[in-house]
Amino acid sequence: MDKKLEELLHSFKSHGSVTLLTGAGISAESNIPTFRGSEGYWNIGSKHYHPQEMATYRMFSLFPYEVWKWYLYRRYICNHANANKGHLAIVKLEQNLKNRFSLITQNVDGLHIRAGNSRERTCEIHGNINLMRCSGECSHETFEIPGRLEFEHKEMELSAEERALLICPECLTLARPHILLFDECYNEIYYKFETSMSITEKTDLLIVIGTTGNTTLPSRIISSVMRKNKPIIIVDPFENDVTSMVRQYHRGYYLPCKSGEILPELCKTVSSEQ
Numbered sequence: 440m441d442k443k444l445e446e447l448l449h450s451f452k453s454h455g456s457v458t459l460l461t462g463a464g465i466s467a468e469s470n471i472p473t474f475r476g477s478e479g480y481w482n483i484g485s486k487h488y489h490p491q492e493m494a495t496y497r498m499f500s501l502f503p504y505e506v507w508k509w510y511l512y513r514r515y516i517c518n519h520a521n522a523n524k525g526h527l528a529i530v531k532l533e534q535n536l537k538n539r540f541s542l543i544t545q546n547v548d549g550l551h552i553r554a555g556n557s558r559e560r561t562c563e564i565h566g567n568i569n570l571m572r573c574s575g576e577c578s579h580e581t582f583e584i585p586g587r588l589e590f591e592h593k594e595m596e597l598s599a600e601e602r603a604l605l606i607c608p609e610c611l612t613l614a615r616p617h618i619l620l621f622d623e624c625y626n627e628i629y630y631k632f633e634t635s636m637s638i639t640e641k642t643d644l645l646i647v648i649g650t651t652g653n654t655t656l657p658s659r660i661i662s663s664v665m666r667k668n669k670p671i672i673i674v675d676p677f678e679n680d681v682t683s684m685v686r687q688y689h690r691g692y693y694l695p696c697k698s699g700e701i702l703p704e705l706c707k708t709v710s711s712e713q
Contacts, residue, residue, distance in 0.1 A: 444692050448708040455643035458541045460660055464649015464675055465698045466546050469520040481509050495622045503613055504597055507605055510616045514568045515589035522554035525698030528706040530555035535710035541638045547618055562631040564656055570617035573607035579628050581617045625656050639663045648674045648698050652681040674698050
């Protein structure tokens with residue numbers, strides 16, 4: 440690790456707030472695909488749909504059970520993945536920093552929570568694949584998807600009994616996955632938009648892991664920290680728009696590594712461990 444970076448990290452042992460922003464890269468190390476490639480393609484009848492078409496409210500309105508089948512297939516893959524060393528290092532960091540720690544994640548797989556991070560200090564800004572909510576928005580409550588509703592194979596069909604489980608328990612309207620869809624916008628109620636921006640305004644160090652920053656809120660978070668002249672560390676084995684931007688930032692550090700390789704050391708250095 441660069442000496443200058445190590446000195447920076449040591450400076451956070453006793454003071455300063457630290458925020459982590461995680462994207463698909465950390466989940467990929469747990470063998471969860473991005474679902475934006477061929478593994479996410481879906482067929483309805485004779486037509487072939489791309490993931491960006493499936494994950495829309497328009498598609499849910501037209502073919503709600505096909506969208507549910509797609510997400511239940513994704514849910515099976517996510518729930519059969521295990522947290523990796525990167526996830527566990529972040530858990531340890533929260534345990535050490537306590538209220539000086541915040542986690543903002545784009546990932547819907549729930550692995551950060553399953554690994555041990557607290558819900559109180561975690562913002563799941565794209566939702567959670569294990570939750571559903573009323574499609575008619577009779578309330579703002581979210582509910583656990585019942586039972587073992589997971590599809591191991593794309594070819595599996597929803598039975599009448601399974602369809603009956605995918606309803607809002609409050610008004611019995613069809614439920615929807617608690618996921619930010621491509622044709623929807625961030626908000627505070629479901630996706631902690633204002634909370635995330637408030638955290639960003641107060642953070643003294645931002646660590647970005649495995650995101651290209653292609654969606655609005657992550658991009659705003661990174662830009663906001665840069666405007667406030669606070670340090671940013673990027674962990675990503677692949678270069679992208681975010682790594683290029685931070686490499687040009689005078690308080691930016693780029694670590695071209697997998698998160699499981701570097702986060703245990705990085706989090707130990709930045710924590711209050713002596």
